[in-house]
Amino acid sequence: MSLDPLSKLMQRYCFAYTATHDFSVADQIMADDYTFYMGEHAFTGREEAYKPAADRQFRAYPGLGFAVHDFFSNGDRCAMYFSEFGHSIQYGADSAWHGVSLYRWNGRLLTECRIEQDYYGRRRQLLSKTPDPIDQPAYAPWTAAVEKADPSSEAAAASWLKDGGLLKSKIGGLDDERVAPSIARVLLLSANTEVLDIMSAGKRVAFQVRVTGEYAGGLAELRGHEGTTAALYATGFADIENGDVCNVKAVTDRYTMERRILASVKK
Missing domain, CATH: 3.10.450.50 (Nuclear Transport Factor 2; Chain: A,)
Known part of the structure; x- marks a missing residue:
């Protein structure tokens, strides 16, 4: 079966870019004016805002891993429940933490992400040197049925x-x-x-x-x-x-x- 175009793009986002830290893929899947919202902040610009923020996280957690636990799409927008996990250089400790993100695209490239990640829980793990277990990934998130917005x-x-x-x-x-x-x-x-x-x-x-x-x-x-x-x-x-x-x-x-x-x- 062929994947829905947005689901296929998100598969690339997760495993050709995020899990590999390959910014050349980000250039292929994100609009120049890509905007991500986190808390009270809005960061606009793939090059000037998004990449520097992502690079800081990748440098803090070399080899940072990524798992998708839940995903759904209506063909125009999608959302994901995920975990990131890795070893902190600063703390010398492992941790795994959840996030939820909502996306928009223009039919070809991602244009927007609204996201929160559980940095409070991550800090607890780093200070205690006791990492949380990583949830089981979804079996087949990208082949899930695409349903219309309701x-x-x-x-x-x-x-x-x-x-x-x-x-x-x-x-x-x-x-x-x-x-x-x-x-x-x-x-x-x-x-x-x-x-x-x-x-x-x-x-x-x-x-x-x-x-x-x-x-x-x-x-x-x-x-x-x-x-x-x-x-x-x-x-x-x-x-x-x-x-x-x-x-x-x-x-x-x-x-x-x-x-x-x-x-x-x-x-």
Whole structure:
């Protein structure tokens, strides 16, 4: 069987480029004005913004590995749940961490990525010198059926997100909760969720959100900073079954949120 064009492009993105660190492939699959969004930042330009950021990660983790655990596409957009893993030169330790990314393309090249990676969980592993296990990769992500976008699925997920569903979701669905020795989920009071991006393929939905509110705990590093205004970004997957949200898998920028709060205190 022949692969859907976007799925085939993503196969190249993952295993001809990301897993090999071959920037010549990036030139072939990314638009010149490729933009990636991570947390509060937007970085535009394959050469001036994306490549330097990727190169820093590749240098910090020589031989950095990559595994795709889940992927879906509607032919125009796609989303991926993945892990990166490797050996940190700085810490002399191994680690594996999850990410969720959403993509756009122009029919030939990738133009946009919205992504979060669990750097908080990665830091825990590096400091403890105890790496998390790597999840099993998907058997055949690129041959999965391509389904049309479903506005009703997107509406159901958006409503759930705006009602605060993400931070109230079942334990085990966010960040490293399935494997970490203790749960470190951000708690925000009077939370407001802004849906920054959302896409679907049938009953599968991927999203990027910004949740703002009053920090009320969850991270040991922020003990004593309760009451601070905070913003938490996240990208994630969810399925819609009988109108309900289930099978949530999301990654938050809790590490960067921590840094933002601590930096604001120093000012």
